Amino acid sequence: MRESPIGIFDSGIGGLTVVKAVRQILPKEDIIYLGDTARLPYGSKSTEAIIQFSIEDTQFLVDRGAKYVVIACYSSASVALDIIRKEFSIPVIGVIRPGVRRAMQVAKSGKIGVIGTSLTIYSGGYEKAFKEEGAEAEILGKSCPLFVPLVEEGWLDHEVTTLVAREYLEPFKKDNIDTLLLGCTHYPLLLRTIRKIMGNINYVDASAEVGTELAQGLKKRDLQNPGGKGSTSIYLTDLSINYKEIGERFLGEPMKNFSRVSLKSREMKK
């Protein structure tokens, strides 16, 4: 079991930022990654559909021997985490709570900013998570719908991206937040540009925080791989035109080991 891989899934390839973070923190662990690119984006789907897809994604990883599952998709982690924990016997961790807990640790001023896609911000998932974690800080959300397409276009340091970031983040400067939570798989790639606008405040990268909590979870359950090779196998349900170029941007290294797969439909337990 300790030699088994860690399973990570996302609706697309943005979750490879989580893979990158996990690899840095846990270099000996083997990772299998599933990107459900045939059905992305999950964010515009109904809750029932997101739950069903998330169960099928988890089943795929479990069938390949995953000892631990990480939900790298913000939509899935918002609506499906509890149900997946009930449906499967292996430990499961979502991308939302670790970032929330970290933001609460570092925030001093009582004002925490959260950026994400429209669904992430307007669904109120983050406000609920902060509340349930007992946060007393004021949570200020801002949706940044152009950030994902800008990252996928590869314009990480483009003047357009700086202009867009200035417009989106202006309200946070006025509100004097001291901590900004990057609530989307794509946003860590824009940190340099965001820092140019927001300056020297605390930045919490939810993708990286998942890695930290995953390492703690493996240790607590005695599931650490003593001698893995640190391999990464990538499975995608559809291969779009730019998937490799964009995927390598997230992963921070060449994508060597990837294949296209189909998912089996799976009934929920009664």
Added chain:
Amino acid sequence: MRESPIGIFDSGIGGLTVVKAVRQILPKEDIIYLGDTARLPYGSKSTEAIIQFSIEDTQFLVDRGAKYVVIACYSSASVALDIIRKEFSIPVIGVIRPGVRRAMQVAKSGKIGVIGTSLTIYSGGYEKAFKEEGAEAEILGKSCPLFVPLVEEGWLDHEVTTLVAREYLEPFKKDNIDTLLLGCTHYPLLLRTIRKIMGNINYVDASAEVGTELAQGLKKRDLQNPGGKGSTSIYLTDLSINYKEIGERFLGEPMKNFSRVSLKSREMKK
């Protein structure tokens, strides 16, 4: 039959630009519009999936009495038009060919530019269409992946949009094209910005050209509605957060008559 509505479908709400164009040209016709927002975008799906979805969309419109079907989705029109014509007995028109034919009529210099999403450009669908229509002009394609999110964000005249357009369209200026085909439902809303960059050349709005060919088709088949009210009924398979605001941007008027619907699955004829 002449009193029956025209059916128009798209994977999302961008096809409402086609509705707007049809209403202007055929003000007495009643229109039913289906946006398959639960399954958008079609562009990232497999050909088999797009065909299956397109058949279900058409069936929905036929079940509601459509006398003519317009495929306002570029991905559907690329891969599913011929099959839909075989599956259904009513006349069907796609969004691609009318724009191609119009561009061939107005182009003088022998160089035609086409802009669209990555799928539209890299699939080669436009090149094939121009070739099959007998075009001798050189066809220059450029994907503009940020245009759709910019329109959906509502930044139609924003300085960011001007900067993005300048970067995307620069190659066309160097190539001295004299005709630019707007090959995406969202792009007519950016025409003012595009014109600032490209100046006084020919612009072909594929959405509008579909309306023109539809009017000809109705007349030819004696299907014109002599006394319709010009009503528009909008059906969406999912209601996302900003659908109304964005939809009204495409439609150019308030969305009054809309409902959420589920599609029935449908087997293809053997």
